[in-house]
Each structure stands twice: as structure tokens, then as C-alpha cells.
Amino acid sequence: MQKPDSLIFDMDGTLWDAVDTYAYSWNLVFNEMGIDKTITRDVLAGMVGMEGKKVIEILMPEFDHDKRVAIYSTVNDRRHNLIREKGGILYPGVREGLKQLAEHYPLFILSNCAKGIIRQFIDWAGIDDLIKDELAHGVNFMPKNHNIKLLMDKHGLQNPVYVGDTAGDGEQSRLAGIPFVFVSYGFGTTDDYDLKFDDFTSLVQYFVNL
Template structure:
């Protein structure tokens, strides 16, 4: 537990998307393979490969997946994948984790809610539209908008909205590290794509998280 965290009442909750609010890996996998086909690359990506990289920043993903291609070619591949995702995600979306829709509606009555992800530029908006959860989210920011790491974007949200005591809710060690760099408590959801041993609080369901914060 982070020192004195229990004495703090957050004024806002910032949520990661993939592995925290929903699972859209099947759609992402289809988008990747459509993009690779459009680029005439003879390769098939499976869901397990994408799940392993979930939450990584764009450069790390491209360097890991296409190490033998020059940066310019990597970026062209990425653009093709994002174009496919922009078409597919609004159609097939993903599966909301149990309790997310009801939980965000409840939490929004007490806190300002935000979303922050290392996804492409349009993905959070597509998530919100597909899920019908737009009314509950005050603001959002993606890695695809500015290419910056999560700790930087957490601070941008703090500055823009005047947040005094935000927490970041995520599912990976990367989320934990970035929260620490931003100086905000990390709330770990353990049903997602990653693991970490460092967190302020841990929950095994979104309903459990909702009940906790509504009781503060």
C-alpha cells in the first residue's frame, strides 16, 4: 500500500481502457491482419501476440513486431493497421467487463471520470460510442494524439481539469510504473492483461472497485 493513501479521498478516477474496461482483442487481431494484408506482408498475427503487447506505446510495439523493417516502413504498417481498426472497432467493438457499465454510471455521480490509454487516436471515442458510456467520461487522452507516455498524459489531464487527487486504474506493470512517474496512486485491476506486485489498491472485479470508491 502506498503510504497514507487510505487517508486520501480522490477527486477523480482515470481509467485505462484495454484490460480494464473491456476486451477488444479479437477486433484488434482482425485489424492487424487486415492491415498486414493491405501492406502485402505475408504474416498472420494471433491474439496471444497482441495480448502480450497490450498497453505498450506505439514505438515499442513496432520495434518488437517488425525489428527488420526501417522506421518509415514500420509507421506505414501501423497506419494501415489503424485504418483497419478505425473501420472495424465501431462495428464489432469489444466485450465490456462485468460491472463496468453500471459502475461507471454510479461512480460518475461522485467523481470526475477520465480515460487515458496508449491506443490510437480515435480508439477511446470509438469505445465510448460503442459502449454508450460517453455521458460518464469528463475527458480523455490517447498516446495516438501526442505520442507521449502515460505519466506525461496523466499530468496533462491534471493540469487541464484542475485535478487535485486523481488515481489511475489499470491492469499492467506499465500502468503501475507510469502512475508512479506521474506521482498518482495506482489502482490495480487483476483480471486484465498483466500483473504487478506494486499498487495502492487491488480489485478482482469492477463491481468491487465501484463499491469501494462509492463508500469513501
């Protein structure tokens, strides 16, 4: 692979696992609203990386669109505080690895999450000084390939790579015209990648030594 000029990271399943906190936020809001429904970790883990619109269609087929959006908005409001309190699990080597990578590349985070969640993650993980910029699906409700191009244009990136953990991440990278680096320890599987790593430390060593 040609040496990239920047690394753009997916968040959930790539840098951390916060599915338990996400599930808790759903169930908290359902309970508050008197909705007899429980979301399990397994169900939510299978949806990591999906755009919010698709998630709420699957999770709440019994409600109309406006009701789904209203519930999802409340869930995301709760999530801001819950991430501060409960956080998630950083994958091994992520904090130290980002520190090493930031000495060699501008680092970005781009996720299909709601607006504000990436910032909550950055603050919780204590990596603000390592991340040059971030962009969430919830800012403009556009697909990842569009938002990758926005980051490229905004920062003048000529040769970025996208690092993610799902087949969807690979598809969106292709649509954006950039290489896809797959991390196999996350929530998805795919055979369509330019590079694959089974742990974050191996990824760091590769790009630091490239």
C-alpha cells in the first residue's frame, strides 16, 4: 500500500465497544416512556455501523417515523451523560497506539453515530489532542462516502485510508475512492479490504513503520 497522508477511523467496533452503554440508554428511555420493550446487547451489536434511520426502523417497527425519531432523539440526549458516566471499553492498545500514530499522521474519526457522540467519546478517552477533526452521520444524515469526501476537501487530504470493522465500511470506502483497512476484532466481517489487522497494535506498527 502507498503511504497514506492521513488515517480516518470508524469509532464503534474499531476504537471501542460501548454497546452495553448504548443498550442501557435505549432501555432507560423505553422504561421512562412506559414502552414494554428491551433491547439486548446482541441485537444492538448486530446493528453497529448502520445509519440511525435504519436502526430505528429495525428496533421500532411498531411506531411511525415521527415517533421513532422522537424516541431516538431522547435516547441520544440520555447517551451524552451516560457516556460520561459509563463510557465503554477501549480496545487494547488504542490510546497508546493513537498517540504513536499522531506523531506520523493527521488522525480523524468518522462514524454513523448521532451528532455529539464522537465528541463524548474523545473526551471520555482523553484523546482530544490526538484527533484533528471528527464528523458524525447525525450532523448531516449523509452516508460515510459523502462525509469522507467532506473531510478530504476540508483538510486537503490527498491519500487517506479508512479504518473500520464492517462490510459497510468497506463499501463506503470504495465509493469514496480510498483504501479500506479492516480490523477483524470488531462487530463485522468482510473479505473486501486492502489491509486487515487482527489487533490495533499490529495496525499501529504497520503504519508507523510504513
